[in-house]
Amino acid sequence: MLRIENLTKIYPNGTRALHDVSFEVQDGEFLVVIGLSGSGKSTLLRCINRLIEPTSGKIFWDDIDITAASPAELRHIRRHIGMVFQQFNLVKRSSVMTNVLSGRLGYANPWLSLLGIWPAADKEMALKALERVGIADKAQSRADALSGGQQQRVGIARALMQDPKIILADEPVASLDPVLSHSILQYLEQLNKDGLTVICSLHFLDLVHRYATRVIALKDGVKVFEGLPKEIDRAKFKEIYGEEAQEVRAASFEAEA
Template identity: 60%
Template sequence: MFKVENLNKVYPNGTHALKDVTFDVQAGEFLVVIGLSGSGKSTMLRCLNRLHEPTTGRILFEGEDVTHVKGKTLRNVRSRIGMIFQHFNLIPRRTVLTNVLSGTLARTGVINSILGIYNEEDKKKAMDYIRIVGLEGKENVRADNLSGGQQQRVAIARALMQNPKVLLCDEPVASLDPATSHSVMQYLKKVNEELGVTIICNLHFLSLVRQYASRVIALKGGKLIYEGKPLDIDENWFKTIYGEEAVEVTID
């Protein structure tokens, strides 16, 4: 699905956020990226969907070199890559259904989206995704009347409206309490297993990583320092990734 080769990202202020990062992502994987804040996790996701321009290296998506594509080609690439952020980025005064339908913006167009003009096929699909993320019956509830976990599930349904091959999730449960975190992760796992969408997800808590990831990569100071199975991250690897003074916090 993705092949990343010697990826580097240097910001204008001189910060070298990614340093020769190389890895592959197979179709159908639930790949989790771990590391301290500032290790390069978010930068890497944003390079994958080209929100950030890579400095050097190559990114291949479904066999196509997308490292520096622009214009229509870039829009086509992004249409196949959904993204979920830590902050839900919903339209607070709009209903769940309208927020989910906004995921069709690329093909609906700005004017029709503002006017709320959507075709019946998209409306049916939106209702299906609302059901998949466990929000059936909430279609006409305003987004700002939902809990944080429910809002993140709306964001997942909205991303699915793109028909993405891959879903990039940047700390999707960082703003949520432990019980809600598990709920959101379970729905992401459902999307991965039932819809066949490849997931690449940044997470902090290893307890969640061990439960949901099929494979893990770890970044430290912009470098990839671990690639393997979640259960192979023992105490020594934990200290290597997070530092000698780090203490693992568990989400039950």
């Protein structure tokens, strides 16, 4: 179980990205975070594995206080939290295989990994992960030779290498052609069904309805909604996304729903 308590993040330039956000995530949930761009979704996800240091507040994973972990402890915690990014964040010039193997860095012998030497078991695991996302044949391609959808699948395979208990997915389909959204989210759904906790930020409401087991919504860094997907009616929608966005989003919501 993940417990976020009074999480606040103020950037050095004064931007208040998160304000006193608290919620809990039970093991095995598919929690979707929604909100406008700049509402603090990315900051929230990055605070959980401390890619961004929270200004105040606490994050507990079972009994471990992530916010109080030393650098070495933090690396051990991060090994079990896979992350998938909007821009895939692959090393474009490296091969798909190297990208996937790099998901194993937290486990690997530091010195051998610096020399680029990987145990056969890890390579086998990487191939299995690539098979699981259906692109084992691309293992030796350069990452930037792949299409966007394929690159995101490499991103998922990399996260799988971590043997994760939690997957943080930051807008995993926002950079993709909308028709590819389901193909990516289905992999996350499958992982969720295999017992992983998934915390995912999304833009399209139809996707939220389709995949989320629970939803929280952020507006200007404040949690404005927490509940089941079906509880987001027009009034809630208006509250989350604001008056101005209403027309456009509502239209697209209706068109896609």
